[in-house]
Amino acid sequence: xxxxxxxxxxxxxDLGLFERTLQAAGYDIRYLEAGMDDxxxxxxxxxxxxxxxGGPIGANDEARYPFIEDELEILQxxxxxxxxxxxxCLGAQLMARALGAKVYAAxxxxxxxxxxxxxxxxxxxPLRHLDAQNTPVLHWHGDTFDLPAGAVHLAxxxxxxxxAFSWKKKGLALQFHPEVTVHGMERWFIGHACEIDATExxxxxxxxxxxxxxxxxxxxxxxxxxxxxLESIQ
Numbered sequence: 481x482x483x484x485x486x487x488x489x490x491x492x493x494d495l496g497l498f499e500r501t502l503q504a505a506g507y508d509i510r511y512l513e514a515g516m517d518d519x520x521x522x523x524x525x526x527x528x529x530x531x532x533x534g535g536p537i538g539a540n541d542e543a544r545y546p547f548i549e550d551e552l553e554i555l556q557x558x559x560x561x562x563x564x565x566x567x568x569c570l571g572a573q574l575m576a577r578a579l580g581a582k583v584y585a586a587x588x589x590x591x592x593x594x595x596x597x598x599x600x601x602x603x604x605x606p607l608r609h610l611d612a613q614n615t616p617v618l619h620w621h622g623d624t625f626d627l628p629a630g631a632v633h634l635a636x637x638x639x640x641x642x643x644a645f646s647w648k649k650k651g652l653a654l655q656f657h658p659e660v661t662v663h664g665m666e667r668w669f670i671g672h673a674c675e676i677d678a679t680e681x682x683x684x685x686x687x688x689x690x691x692x693x694x695x696x697x698x699x700x701x702x703x704x705x706x707x708x709x710l711e712s713i714q
Contacts (some may be wrong), residue, residue: 481508485527487551489514489535489570492667496659497699501706502529519550524557529564529713532571534657536675538623539573539583552578562648564713569621572644572653579628579647586624590639591675591682593618593690596656602634606708607644610635610658615698618657618691620668625655650713658702662695 484507488494495502495509502509507529512519514535524530532551542548555578558565567575573583595612596602603611610617624640627633628647635644635656643655660668669676669684676684 482506482528484509484529486511486531488533492671493534496661496664498659498706501703505710514547519547524554525563531566534569539577559651562650564650567653572655573625575653576625576628581626581628583625586640589622589679590619593694596635598635599633601632606705607634609701609705615701616694618660662691665691
C-alpha cells in the first residue's frame with residue numbers, strides 16, 4: 481500500500497474530505513503532529529506522498545518553532561527530486577520558502593469564501609475542477625508568498641495574486657483550503673475564535689452561513705480535483 485505522510489500543525493486542520501479520497505486511491509494515511517512528533521527522523525523521499533497542512537504560525541517562525549527547519553529541509557529534498565508533494569496554506573508557504581521565494585504578511589487577511597481566478601495553466605490543470613464557475617473556495621490566511629522562480633502560476637484572487645502554483649510535475653502548493661468540510665468548519669470556528677473576533681468584517685455567523693451555502697457543493701469538485709491531481713502524479 482502507498483504511504484501518505486501528513487504533517488499537521490493543528491488537530492482540527494486535518495485532511496478533511498481529502499482523507500477518503502486518498503484512502504480510495506490506495507493510500508495508507510499517517511499523521512505526524514508538528515511540535516509533538518520529531519520530524520527530523522523522516523527520510524524525505526520514503527513516503528509516496530507528503531502533505532503539509534495549514535496552521536496559524538508563520539513560515540518564517542523557526543526561531544519560535546524549530547520544527548519549521550525540519551519541514552523546510554524535507555521539502556527542499558522532495559521538491560528537488562520531484563517527489564509528490566502537496567502543501568495547503570502554511571504548507572504552500574513553506575513550499576514557496578523552500579524554493580527560495582519570500583513569505584510575508586499580505587496587505588489584508590483573507591478569511592471567507594470567494595472564487596478563484598485560474599490562469600491559463602490553472603485551467604489546464606486539475607484545478608479546473610475548482611474554477612470560479614463551479615464553486616468558491618475557503619480562504620483563511622494572513623500571509624502570502626512570491627511565486628518561486630521556475631514555478632507555474634495557477635490561480636489568484638483579487639486580494640492575493642498567488643493562490644496556487646505547481647512545481648515540476650509532482651509538486652502543488654495551494655494557499656486556500658479545498659479540503660474542509662461543512663461539519664469540520666465548526667471546529668475552526670472554535671479554534672480560531674480569537675482571530676475571528678479580532679478581524680474586521682467577518683463573523684462566525686456569516687462564515688457558518690457561507691459554509692452551509694458553498695461547502696456541500698464544493699465537496700464533489702474538491703474530490704474531483706484531488707483525484708485528477710493524484711492521477712497526474714503517477
